[in-house]
Amino acid sequence: MNSILITGCNRGLGLGVVKALVKLSKPPQHIFATCRNLEKAKELQDLARCHPSIHIMEIDLMDFKKYDDLVKQIGDVVRNEGLNVLLNNAGYAPKSTRITTVKLKDLMLSLQTNTIVPVMLSKACLPLLKQASKSNGKMGMSVKRAAIINMSSILGSIEANTDGAMYPYRTSKAALNAATKSLSIDLLKDGILCVCLHPGWVRTDMGGSNAPLDVHTSTTKIIETLFNFNEANNGGFFQYDGKKLPW
Ligand SMILES: NC(=O)c1ccc[n+]([C@@H]2O[C@H](COP(=O)([O-])OP(=O)(O)OC[C@H]3O[C@@H](n4cnc5c(N)ncnc54)[C@H](OP(=O)(O)O)[C@@H]3O)[C@@H](O)[C@H]2O)c1
Numbered sequence: 001m002n003s004i005l006i007t008g009c010n011r012g013l014g015l016g017v018v019k020a021l022v023k024l025s026k027p028p029q030h031i032f033a034t035c036r037n038l039e040k041a042k043e044l045q046d047l048a049r050c051h052p053s054i055h056i057m058e059i060d061l062m063d064f065k066k067y068d069d070l071v072k073q074i075g076d077v078v079r080n081e082g083l084n085v086l087l088n089n090a091g092y093a094p095k096s097t098r099i100t101t102v103k104l105k106d107l108m109l110s111l112q113t114n115t116i117v118p119v120m121l122s123k124a125c126l127p128l129l130k131q132a133s134k135s136n137g138k139m140g141m142s143v144k145r146a147a148i149i150n151m152s153s154i155l156g157s158i159e160a161n162t163d164g165a166m167y168p169y170r171t172s173k174a175a176l177n178a179a180t181k182s183l184s185i186d187l188l189k190d191g192i193l194c195v196c197l198h199p200g201w202v203r204t205d206m207g208g209s210n211a212p213l214d215v216h217t218s219t220t221k222i223i224e225t226l227f228n229f230n231e232a233n234n235g236g237f238f239q240y241d242g243k244k245l246p247w
Pocket of ligand 1: 007008009010011012013014035036037040059060061062088089090091092093113151152153154198199200201202203204205206207208211
């Protein structure tokens, strides 16, 4: 993998993925790591000082009109090689989750952050992803060729929902899963692998302190799993260690 764009890299799993990638024996040449606010991305900035492969890009992903500029900046770096991977990681999980307390603004914000952002960013990155796929045209489907990886959640699984509630988060991740499936069908001819990934329940601001997994364990496995994906995984829903999940 020569290049990867990861959203939400100032903390949590996004930052963990960047850390895991730079530790690889053959790290990507270019890691485009987005954050909403540079001031709140001190750890990412420290990491970037030691690893020139990390390009920090400041963007509020709700600012859809900035996507073209983001893509242009990436294109200027990767040139003819295109972008191998888009990892839509940034996400939002509000506190109001029960049907009696759920708030309209939380439903809207979750849908925007967890579904609309990944779809619109995938759309914006398509030319770069297609370019990467074309320049590695002899390869089978793989993150080394071209891929869109959407960070979903088991809470988006309709089949695995036994507890109810969590309306904003569950619906937005279920919608993300549906969008990923469509992407996998629509982009098959372009050789772009599209997969939904559940990182496990991980100790981050979102996952909370009771989660069984730490960021290092989840993200190290995620990277291993990403490198094992091929045609057979296209359009699927998997967890961090490669286990297939129910829709
Ligand atoms: N942790 C878990 O147990 C778990 C389980 C299943 C799935 N996931 C998924 O994994 C992904 C990462 O989760 P996490 O645990 O690392 O969450 P986190 O610690 O809450 O971090 C969320 C990240 O998303 C960014 N973000 C949110 N809205 C944004 C926006 N409008 N523009 C730019 N960045 C935005 C945040 O930036 P700011 O700092 O600027 O807010 C932050 O970097 C999410 O998609 C989440 O749904 C997590």
